[in-house]
Structures are given as C-alpha cells and as structure tokens.
Amino acid sequence: MSSVVFIGGGNMASCLVGGMIAQGFKQDKITVSEPKQDNRNNLETKFGICVTDNNQTAIAGADVVVLAVKPQIMRRVSLDLASSFNPKTVVVSIAAGISIDALQGWLGHSIPIIRAMPNTPSLVLTGATGLYANHLTQQSQKDVVNDIFEAVGYSCWVESEKLIDSVIAVSGSGPAYFFRILEIMKSVGQELGLPEGLAGNLAKQTALGAAKMASQSDLSPSQLREQVTSPGGTTERALAAFQSENLESSFRRAMTSALERSREMARDFSD
Ligand SMILES: NC(=O)c1ccc[n+]([C@@H]2O[C@H](COP(=O)([O-])OP(=O)(O)OC[C@H]3O[C@@H](n4cnc5c(N)ncnc54)[C@H](OP(=O)(O)O)[C@@H]3O)[C@@H](O)[C@H]2O)c1
Missing domain, CATH: 1.10.3730.10 (ProC C-terminal domain-like)
Structure with a gap:
C-alpha cells in the first residue's frame, strides 16, 4: 500500500484522512505534517495516524505528497520542500489557482504533479473532485490519487489543466x-x-x-x-x-x- 503524506492538517486534509480510513487505508501509511499542536493532537487521537511538524522529514520516502495548505503560502512551502523531494513521489496540490508550471518551478524537479479540486461536501463523504495529471504521472500513481478522492465522494479526470478552472466554477464553488x-x-x-x-x-x-x-x-x-x-x-x-x-x-x-x-x-x- 502507498504511503501518503499531507502537508497541512486543516479542514481538507482531515476530511480526506477520515474518508481514506473509512475506505480501509492503513493508518500507519498516512502522515500529516501540521504546525499547530492542537490540530496534530486531534488528528492523532481521532484517526490514529502519524503526525509531525517537520515537512521535510515527513516527505522522505513518501509515495504521494498532498499539498493541503492555503494558496497564499504554497510558494514558500514548496520552495522549502524542494531539496527533500524524491523524484518518484507524486505531488498533489489541492489549492485553487496554483498552476503545475508554478509548482514545477518551485519544486525544481521534473516530477509527477496532479492538481485536484475537491469541494466542501467531501467533509460528509459526498464531495466532487476534478483531477488533472501532468505527463510525468504514471497510471499507478493516478490510481492511488483517484482512490484518495473517491474515498470522500465522486472524482473524475479532466484532459487539460485549464479545465480545472471550469471544475472550480461548477463543483468547487x-x-x-x-x-x-x-x-x-x-x-x-x-x-x-x-x-x-x-x-x-x-x-x-x-x-x-x-x-x-x-x-x-x-x-x-x-x-x-x-x-x-x-x-x-x-x-x-x-x-x-x-x-x-x-x-x-x-x-x-x-x-x-x-x-x-x-x-x-x-x-x-x-x-
Ligand atoms: N476547504 C475547501 O472546501 C477547499 C476546497 C478545495 C480546495 N481547497 C484548498 O485546500 C487547501 C487547504 O484548505 P483548508 O480549508 O484545509 O485550509 P486550512 O483549514 O487553513 O488548512 C491548512 C493548514 O495548513 C497549515 N499550515 C500553515 N503553514 C503550514 C506549513 N508551512 N506547513 C504545513 N502546514 C501548514 C495551517 O496551519 P495554520 O492555521 O496555523 O496556518 C492549517 O492548519 C487550500 O489551498 C484550499 O484552497 C479547499
């Protein structure tokens, strides 16, 4: 089973983790890196997953890294992570308005990147998510990421990155x-x-x-x-x-x- 690391343990990360566990993902394969002690304690107690406040060590050896921080800090968080990335890891960004080109530039590698646009009903396992993968992403990586979002509702793939803006207009908002x-x-x-x-x-x-x-x-x-x-x-x-x-x-x-x-x-x- 793939190991999945969330950078940012706020609303979206906790609802995705909750859905994943309900669907049988193993707790010891899920890590959340989150600066707030209260959030870390809640996630650990509620879901029995691994938590840390160190983004760099969290992503070492991860198969999937989900960037679940606000768009405003995505640049800083990505730049901090750049040197720690294993090129085989697939990066998933759930932030609105952050392009794959921007992420690629900040992370500094040619790595598999997926943009995901979930919505708030994911909190009640009835979400709708649009996904787009860059050409470096393998089918097996797309399958794991699809499983994560299907755990909290419906998910579908779109054929071009610009269609993520259309997903935002339909289901994100x-x-x-x-x-x-x-x-x-x-x-x-x-x-x-x-x-x-x-x-x-x-x-x-x-x-x-x-x-x-x-x-x-x-x-x-x-x-x-x-x-x-x-x-x-x-x-x-x-x-x-x-x-x-x-x-x-x-x-x-x-x-x-x-x-x-x-x-x-x-x-x-x-x-
Ligand atoms: N909520 C939605 O419906 C929805 C839907 C689609 C997409 N999204 C996207 O999902 C992302 C997360 O949204 P959210 O609603 O989950 O936000 P959120 O509740 O604010 O969660 C983000 C978490 O990241 C933490 N954080 C801040 N700096 C960090 C760092 N350097 N490293 C690791 N974690 C850090 C924040 O802690 P602090 O509070 O201490 O800063 C916060 O706990 C956003 O990009 C948003 O656009 C959200």
Whole structure:
C-alpha cells in the first residue's frame, strides 16, 4: 500500500484522512505534517495516524505528497520542500489557482504533479473532485490519487489543466450556489407563512431528495423536471417565473465570474 503524506492538517486534509480510513487505508501509511499542536493532537487521537511538524522529514520516502495548505503560502512551502523531494513521489496540490508550471518551478524537479479540486461536501463523504495529471504521472500513481478522492465522494479526470478552472466554477464553488438557493427558499417560505425551522427543513429535504433522484435515476434532470411539471400546474407557473427573470443567465454570469477569478488567482499566486 502507498504511503501518503499531507502537508497541512486543516479542514481538507482531515476530511480526506477520515474518508481514506473509512475506505480501509492503513493508518500507519498516512502522515500529516501540521504546525499547530492542537490540530496534530486531534488528528492523532481521532484517526490514529502519524503526525509531525517537520515537512521535510515527513516527505522522505513518501509515495504521494498532498499539498493541503492555503494558496497564499504554497510558494514558500514548496520552495522549502524542494531539496527533500524524491523524484518518484507524486505531488498533489489541492489549492485553487496554483498552476503545475508554478509548482514545477518551485519544486525544481521534473516530477509527477496532479492538481485536484475537491469541494466542501467531501467533509460528509459526498464531495466532487476534478483531477488533472501532468505527463510525468504514471497510471499507478493516478490510481492511488483517484482512490484518495473517491474515498470522500465522486472524482473524475479532466484532459487539460485549464479545465480545472471550469471544475472550480461548477463543483468547487458549487456548494455555495445551492446554499444560497436554500437561504432564499427558506426566507420566501417564511414570507409565505411557514415557521422558520419548518421552511428551512422543507427546503433542505427537497434539495436532498432532488439531488438523490438526479444521481440515482436513469432520467436526465430535464426529464425529471418535466415529470413534475403538469400542464397548467403550480410548478409550470414557478418555472415560467424563473424563465422570465432569466435564471439561466444569472447562473451563467455567476459561474463565468468564478472561472475568471480562478484565472486571476493563478496570476496572483503563481509568481
Ligand atoms: N476547504 C475547501 O472546501 C477547499 C476546497 C478545495 C480546495 N481547497 C484548498 O485546500 C487547501 C487547504 O484548505 P483548508 O480549508 O484545509 O485550509 P486550512 O483549514 O487553513 O488548512 C491548512 C493548514 O495548513 C497549515 N499550515 C500553515 N503553514 C503550514 C506549513 N508551512 N506547513 C504545513 N502546514 C501548514 C495551517 O496551519 P495554520 O492555521 O496555523 O496556518 C492549517 O492548519 C487550500 O489551498 C484550499 O484552497 C479547499
């Protein structure tokens, strides 16, 4: 079994570690390097994995190194690690806006690098992750990394690095779009006379049910929508209101803005 080292033991690293252990990864094959003593203690107690505060010694002999620090410090962390890397290690970056070229430049070797873009529902093992590997990555390395992200939900590979920006626009930022819709449905439900808790619960349960139907059914979302839209009924009237308010163009603008911000971040953080 491959050894996996996380640099940074915050939210994302702990949810990936939790998923990996639930899926049968061995605890003694997982190490997290994290500066905060409290975080290290929590990770050690909760998951029984190895923890350290020394990034350089942590990565010695690792098969996979997951860089799970904030984009703002990725440059410094990578430069510090450069001399300790074994060229056979595959590096996985989960940071938005850090290109493979930038990582390659900081790490100073031609090494296998994978960019991964997970999202927050990974915390409840229902994440969605887009992955892109550079040409130096072997299939066996892609398989191990795929297993890590499949342990916390769905994962897929994209064919070019620029598609990672599109993954960010769809699923990276996507949970917030649905949270916003839930906020709106709850508040309008209250305006229509429902108690706050009830309006919120009905909205959340409806989102859960719709997502389950969309993921389990053989029918497309369009077909499922048509199924609940009786001619002359309430849903038809609601959807006509969305149409006249141009919901689709709002979403297009929002998702394009997320994509543009991701490209801007690549310029800001990759120097
Ligand atoms: N959260 C998400 O939904 C999500 C989704 C996709 C991608 N990401 C990406 O995942 C990365 C991690 O996000 P996160 O939410 O897990 O952030 P986080 O909770 O802040 O975790 C980062 C951890 O790295 C630690 N750290 C700081 N300097 C370090 C160093 N030199 N060496 C090792 N560890 C160091 C931080 O400690 P201190 O707090 O003491 O600085 C913190 O515990 C980010 O690049 C983010 O863009 C996150």
